[in-house]
Amino acid sequence: MEKSPHNFPSGLVGLVADDHDLIRKSIAKALLKLGFSEIIECHNGRDAKTILDSQVVDLVICDLDLNFISGFEVLDHLRNLDTGSDTPFMIVTGAADKDDIVKAANKGAEEYMVKPFTPEELEAKIIKMLNQYHTPxxxxxxxxxxxxxxxxxxxxxxxxxxxxxxxxxxxxxxxxxxxxxxxxxxxxxxxxxxxxxxxxxxxxxxxxxxxxxxxxxxxxxxxxxxxxxxxxxxxxPKQPLRQIKLANMLLKEGNAHAAIEHYRLALLENNKNPEALYGMGMAYAMAENLEKSIYYFKRYRRNHPKDSRPLKAIVQFAEKTGQLRVAEVALIDEKKSHPERLDTYLILAEFYFKHEKEELAYSTLEGAIKRKPDFTQAHVAMAQYYLQQKDPDSAVRVYQRYANISKDPLAFMLLAQLYLQLKKYAQAMATLHQGMDHKLDLQKVFPLLMISTFRTKQMGKAWYIRERMKQLNPKEEIPAPIAEIDQLLLARRRVKRGFKKVS
CATH class of the missing domain: 1.25.40.10 (Tetratricopeptide repeat domain)
Structure with a gap:
């Protein structure tokens, strides 16, 4: 293999994992200057792990504080691979924490850099690492x-x-x-x-x-x-990813108490590890300790506020053990603590509907709409529940309010679909025309508009809409009755001619 001026092979591939764009780009620039042919960049530990599983790299430069999976865990994963496990690994940290540096060295990191650093300092350490690696x-x-x-x-x-x-x-x-x-x-x-x-x-x-x-x-x-x-x-024991893998298998085998111990060991290495936190919640729920289960699900939620799974899991296990009030209190507490997290309102409303507390469910959804008037999912949930109660007029009013408030094309689409479902074709057509005024996608409008005009026996208009739709999307499937509209129009003309001859 051809050698670079620094005595290591040319054409190397580097992996840079850092959630700070500027630092990641500056490291990539330094690697390119040293003759690397490819730089793979990622901003979280989970992606870094996936890359190491699927691609050969010659050097890893990794920040310690990454989302999903920490730099320590990325290092653990690399060192446990069957092949390429001794690939040079440099940690990058924002704080000169001696304990972290010692811990990384014990796990097999060859070098470390403390932010901020100069390009010259970085290049010197990379050259040293690669020369040692490529002179075995x-x-x-x-x-x-x-x-x-x-x-x-x-x-x-x-x-x-x-x-x-x-x-x-x-x-x-x-x-x-x-x-x-x-x-x-x-x-x-x-x-x-x-x-x-x-x-x-x-x-x-x-x-x-x-x-x-x-x-x-x-x-x-x-x-x-x-x-x-x-x-x-x-x-x-200090291998969080392996501890989690073992805990997950123990949980599958129904051994919740043993799983808890291994999730706990993983959390000692990284107390924000999402898989370990979520696993602890599941394991304690399986062990019928709902109080601790909720504690770990809430810790998970604190670090991953957009993930609804822990709240749904709390409801699931509370219902399974008949502790409905526990689930209700947990959801209300979440809603009060973080009113901006609107998925909580949806889960709480669903819980109320399921347990026949309709008034509380509707007031919860109204609370979500008050916070975010164009919150689509709340309007949809409310309309769907009215339909289940066989109250279509209230469902229509929900979508009408949504359309009036938001002017969102989706609101007009939902209202038109509901009118079609209720066989109110004239109202569906009027709503679709309103949606078109608010830039509703014609490819979505035409199929509904075509059905509405066809059902109101406006064959000429239905034929025209069909032709426009075919122009927009030749591959669009035409419903069987409308596909035969040419024959229906021809038959209508023959009937009219017959009447003229008789007269």
Whole structure:
């Protein structure tokens, strides 16, 4: 491979994970200056993890404080991969916290940078990291070459290279990669036997447990997967992603109390981890401790205010255990504490409707509309409930008010659809024309307008609308009666001619 002036290969790929656009762009600029051929940028830990799962990179520069998954967890994930796990990793932090730096070093980060930093400081550390990585000893160099073959899908060649390397120097890492090659060739029984033997001879080589657990998970053999992960985490518990994976499997197996302990260990590493917080809520609910379940669901909601799942889960488990008042109080408390979170109103109104407290449900939806007069979902929910109560006139009034307040094209569309449902075709046509005055999409208008005119026996207008619709979208499917409108018009003309002859 061609070398750069700095003694590392050219054409490298870098991954930069930072939610601060300016810093991310400045790091990418420094990498391009050093000859990197591709820079992958992302602004949260979840995307960084996905990229590392699907693409080979030669360097990772990652902020510690990322959304969804922290920089520590991204580092854990990289170091647990079957291949490419020793890719150079630099942490970036906004605070010179020695504990964080030591923790990152213990997890396998080669370098760190404290913001703000100069381009020269960054370049010097990158050059140092890459030169060390790309000048390995002969055994390590051949191991990395075998890994590159595995990543490139050259499984047979990789297996042959690893067999040769094992003859030269048999190590736990070589045997582990041999097992990985067997997995890639779908020889899972042989891979499992090799990993089990490797664990027996070298129990502190944790990647054996990781790969073995992944084989069992893929085969949906959760009992053995739980056993392998448990052994791994007994030796190295500070792995939040692995703790969560184990907890999730324990929860699936119905072992809520064991799951709680592993979610708790994950939260010790990152007390805002969303999956661990949500898992704790689910586990405590399964253990029938609704008070603690609500506590963790609310913690999750605090960090992810746009996610409605924890509120719905509170209602679900409260209904399941007959503790309706607990759910009601939790939702009312959420609404009072955060009145701007309008999804709470919808969930509370749905809860009231379900438990036959219609007046409270309507007043809750009105509260949402008062806060946001053009809140579509509240209007839709109210209209739908009126329709369920067989009160279409009230549903019509809801949509009329929505249209008058918002002038939103969607409001006219919803009202027209309701008129059609009620077979009030003249009102539907008038509403659609109003919607067109407010820039309602013609491709949405024409099918409804065509049906309305057809049902009111305005065949000529229906034919004209059909032709306009076909011009706008030739692929639009025409309802069967309207598709035959030409024959209906022709038949009508024949009838009229017949009357003229008789006269």
């Amino acid at each position: 000893g002969p055994i390590l160099g051949r191991l990395r070459e075998a890994e590159r073959m595995l990543i490139a899908g050259k499984f047979v060649e990789a297996e042959a290279a690893l067999d040769e390397l094992a003859k030269l120097k048999d190590t736990p890492r070589v045997r582990h990669l041999q097992a990985v090659a067997l997995v890639k060739r779908h020889k899972t029984a042989e891979a499992t036997a090799l990993l089990q033997a490797n664990i027996k001879s070298t129990p502190n080589f944790l990647k054996n447990f990781v790969t073995l657990a992944n084989i069992y998970i893929e085969a949906k053999d959760y009992k053995n997967a739980i056993h392998a992960l448990t052994l791994e985490l007994e030796m190295n």
